[in-house]
Amino acid sequence: MSAARRALWSVSGLFALLLAWGAGHAAYGPFVLPRPDEAFAALVGLVRSGAAGAAILATAGQALLGWAIGLAVGLAVAFPAGFVEPFRLAARPVSTLLIGMPPVAWIVLALIWFGPGGGADAFTVSVTVAPILFGAALQGLASRDPALDEMAAQFRAPRLMRLTDVIAPQLLAHLAPAAAAALGFSWKVCVMAEVIASGAGIGGQLALARAHLDLPGTFAWLLIIVALALASDAFLLWPLRRRTAVVA
Amino acid sequence: MNLTFSRVSLGFGDEPVLADIDLEVAAGEFVVLLGPSGCGKTTMLRLAGGALAPGRGIVRSAFARAAVVTQTPRLLKWMDALDNAAFGMKAAGVPRGERRDRARAILLRLGLADADLAKKPARLSGGMAQRVALARALAIEPDLILMDEPFAALEAGLRRRLQDLVRAETERLRAAALFVTHDVTEAVSVASRIVLLSRRPARIVADIANAPARDAAEAFEAAAALLRRPDAAAAINAGGGGEIDL
Numbered sequence: 001m002s003a004a005r006r007a008l009w010s011v012s013g014l015f016a017l018l019l020a021w022g023a024g025h026a027a028y029g030p031f032v033l034p035r036p037d038e039a040f041a042a043l044v045g046l047v048r049s050g051a052a053g054a055a056i057l058a059t060a061g062q063a064l065l066g067w068a069i070g071l072a073v074g075l076a077v078a079f080p081a082g083f084v085e086p087f088r089l090a091a092r093p094v095s096t097l098l099i100g101m102p103p104v105a106w107i108v109l110a111l112i113w114f115g116p117g118g119g120a121d122a123f124t125v126s127v128t129v130a131p132i133l134f135g136a137a138l139q140g141l142a143s144r145d146p147a148l149d150e151m152a153a154q155f156r157a158p159r160l161m162r163l164t165d166v167i168a169p170q171l172l173a174h175l176a177p178a179a180a181a182a183l184g185f186s187w188k189v190c191v192m193a194e195v196i197a198s199g200a201g202i203g204g205q206l207a208l209a210r211a212h213l214d215l216p217g218t219f220a221w222l223l224i225i226v227a228l229a230l231a232s233d234a235f236l237l238w239p240l241r242r243r244t245a246v247v248a
Numbered sequence: 249m250n251l252t253f254s255r256v257s258l259g260f261g262d263e264p265v266l267a268d269i270d271l272e273v274a275a276g277e278f279v280v281l282l283g284p285s286g287c288g289k290t291t292m293l294r295l296a297g298g299a300l301a302p303g304r305g306i307v308r309s310a311f312a313r314a315a316v317v318t319q320t321p322r323l324l325k326w327m328d329a330l331d332n333a334a335f336g337m338k339a340a341g342v343p344r345g346e347r348r349d350r351a352r353a354i355l356l357r358l359g360l361a362d363a364d365l366a367k368k369p370a371r372l373s374g375g376m377a378q379r380v381a382l383a384r385a386l387a388i389e390p391d392l393i394l395m396d397e398p399f400a401a402l403e404a405g406l407r408r409r410l411q412d413l414v415r416a417e418t419e420r421l422r423a424a425a426l427f428v429t430h431d432v433t434e435a436v437s438v439a440s441r442i443v444l445l446s447r448r449p450a451r452i453v454a455d456i457a458n459a460p461a462r463d464a465a466e467a468f469e470a471a472a473a474l475l476r477r478p479d480a481a482a483a484i485n486a487g488g489g490g491e492i493d494l
Contacts, residue, residue, distance in 0.1 A: 157339035
C-alpha cells in the first residue's frame with residue numbers, strides 16, 4: 001500500500017470518530033456531548049488566553065518528573081536483579097504486588113502522607129510506572145544474547161563499554177516500548193491525581209470545567225491531554241526507538 | 249612464543265570431553281584441529297582463549313593478544329559494519345578516528361564495498377557478516393587467532409575465498425592460528441599442521457605437517473590421502489557420535 005493511501009486510512013479512523021461524536025451530539029444534545037466545533041473553539045480560546053499553556057506546563061512537569069523518577073527507580077532495582085538471582089527472586093513479588101495496586105489507591109495514600117500540594121501527583125505517577133519499567137528492564141537484561149557478552153569478554157572490553165555498547169542497546173529494545181507506554185500512562189495518572197488531589201494543572205482545570213458544567217471546555221481539556229500523550233511519544237521516545245532499530 | 253597444552257583433561261559433569269591432550273602451537277603456525285562433530289574441538293579452543301579452565305593439566309599461552317572468530321559472527325546488530333569491525337580496537341582504547349580508519353581499510357581489503365560499511369548486520373549477507381567478524385578480529389593485530397568453524401555456514405566458493413584471505417592475513421600478521429573444523433577439505437586447504445582428534449573424549453591421534461592446497465582439485469586429492477591414513481580412519485570409525493565431512 002502506498003504511503004499516501006496508508007495516511008488516508010489512518011486519518012479515516014479519526015474522521016469516523018469525529019462523525020460519531022457529531023452523531024452523538026445530534027442524538028443526545030449539548031448537555032451530554034458538545035458540538036465538535038464548539039469544543040475546538042473552546043480549545044482555541046484556552047490556547048489564546050494562555051490558560052492551556054500554564055496548565056500544560058504544570059501537568060507536564062509533574063508527569064515527566066514522576067515518569068523520570070519511576071524510570072530511575074525501575075532501572076536501579078532491575079540492574080542488581082538482572083545479575084544477582086537472590087535479589088531477583090526477592091524483587092519480583094514486590095513488583096507484582098505494586099503493579100496490582102490501583103493508581104487511585106496511591107492517590108489516597110499520597111493525599112494522607114503529603115497533603116494536597118505536596119507532590120502527590122508526581123509520587124503517584126512514579127510509583128505506578130516504576131514496577132512496569134522494572135519488569136521491562138529485567139526482561140531486557142534476562143533475554144540478552146550471552147554470545148555477545150562472551151564476544152565482549154574475549155576482546156577484553158572494559159566494564160563501562162560492555163554496558164554502553166553491548167548491554168544497554170539490548171535492554172533498550174525491551175525498555176523503549178515499555179517506557180513509551182508508561183509515558184502515555186503517566187499523563188493519564190497525573191491528570192487523575194490532579195482531579196482528585198492537587199487541583200493543579202490540566203486535571204484541576206478539567207475539574208473546574210466539570211463543576212461549571214462547561215462541556216465544550218471539558219472536551220477541550222480532554223483533547224489537550226490526548227495531544228500531549230501523542231506528542232510526548234513522538235518527540236521523546238520515537239527517536240529512542242529509532243536509535244535501537246536493527247535495520248540501517 | 250607459543251601456546252601449550254600439557255596433559256590437559258576436562259569433563260562436563262560425569263562426561264569426559266578431553267583426555268590427556270599435549271599440544272604446542274608456535275608463532276607463525278596455522279594449526280587445524282580436525283575431528284568429528286562434538287568431539288571437543290570447541291572446548292580446546294575455549295581453553296586456549298581462557299574462557300574455560302582445564303580440569304587437569306595446564307594450558308599456557310605466551311601470546312599477548314588473542315582474537316576469536318566463531319561460526320556465528322556475533323555482530324552487534326545496532327551498530328554498522330564499520331563500528332562492529334572497530335569494536336575490538338575500541339575495547340583496546342584506540343581513538344575513534346584512528347580505529348574507524350583502520351577498520352575501513354581492513355573491511356575494504358576483505359572485499360566489502362564502501363557502501364556496505366554503513367550497513368547494519370541485518371542488511372549484510374552471511375558472507376559479508378562473517379568478513380566483518382574477521383575484520384574485527386584482525387583489526388586488533390592479534391598474535392594468536394582462534395577460529396571455530398568460521399566458514400561452516402557459507403557456500404563453497406565463498407568459503408574458499410575466505411580461507412585464502414584468512415591464510416594471507418595470518419601470514420601478514422605473522423600470527424599463530426588455531427582453527428577448528430570437521431571438514432577435511434577445509435583442513436588441508438588452510439593448515440600448516442593438522443591435529444587429528446578422536447571421537448569424544450578427544451585424544452590426539454595424529455599430528456600431520458601439511459602444505460595448504462592451492463586449488464579445489466589439490467584440496468580434494470589431499471583430503472582423500474588424509475582419509476586413507478589408517479590413524480584417520482580409526483579416528484573416524486571408532487565409537488558412535490559425530491561426523492567428519494569431506
